Amino acid sequence: MRTKYGGFEEVGATKDDCKNFIQSLTYYIGEHDAEMAVQRLSEKKNCCDGYLFEYTVNFNGELNRLFWADEISKKNYLAFGDIISFDATFKTNKYDMVFVPFTAIDNHCRNVTFGAALLSSESIEAYSCF
Template sequence: MCVIKGGCEFVDGIEIDWKNFKRDINCHIGGTDANLLITKLQNRKENATNFTYEYRCDKKQLNALFWADDTSKQNFELFGDVVSFDATYRTNRYCMVFVPFTGIDNHKRCITFGAGLLCREDTNSYIWLLRSFLKCFGKAPIMVMTDQDPAMKKAIEIVFPYTKHRFCMWHITSKLGNNE
């Protein structure tokens, strides 16, 4: 809004003005928001060292995306023996699933190796995502931890045949109460 109005000193208004501004921006962006995202990722790849992204479209609609930056790649090189990935975060507007690839560093802090967005939680989508991960990092992790999703299990067997697949203990123990 500062750019449009010509400077921060010209920006004022009440809450409804900001809501109207957001509505106008969303109308302007319309159906090109996926194109804006891909353009932004392409610019980042051109300007940032060692940035990687992959995407897949179907019928002119973005249905899969993976990205990792230099820090993520360095983290994977140092701490990527065990990778956890989970697809439990669903975005609101596009109903795409956010899939972070995470690990633990030497200080027992969570670190991110990369992330993806998927429109479906099926085996083919996970295969595409894991192949993008493998292409980006050049090697498979020694062990992968997931929830008990059968589509993930099948995709891991196909893309990472020599990787050990284990279920997350939290998911196992949270389901114990249901089986008593």
């Protein structure tokens, strides 16, 4: 906002006001972030034809698995899905979940995406859900 309006004095808020707003927003989202992600992907599934989104929660109601793929990803899979690569090395400390992109190489030697998942464990059961 400072850059867009030419300085904090033109924004109508101080630098500290902006920092406090971001801190409050982060605190709120911290309690509802999984719900917000599920809601956003559910909305996308409802409005976008061919969008695939599935999730599960554990007995505590915590997000356990989340998978999504759009129509282009599904077409990529049909065309280039002979060999699938997935790298489950992206862990987040806050959620202890693994981000798993499912990718391959197209006929131009470029990466294409088939879908992505967030998993609470790297067990066979976690992958077989989808």
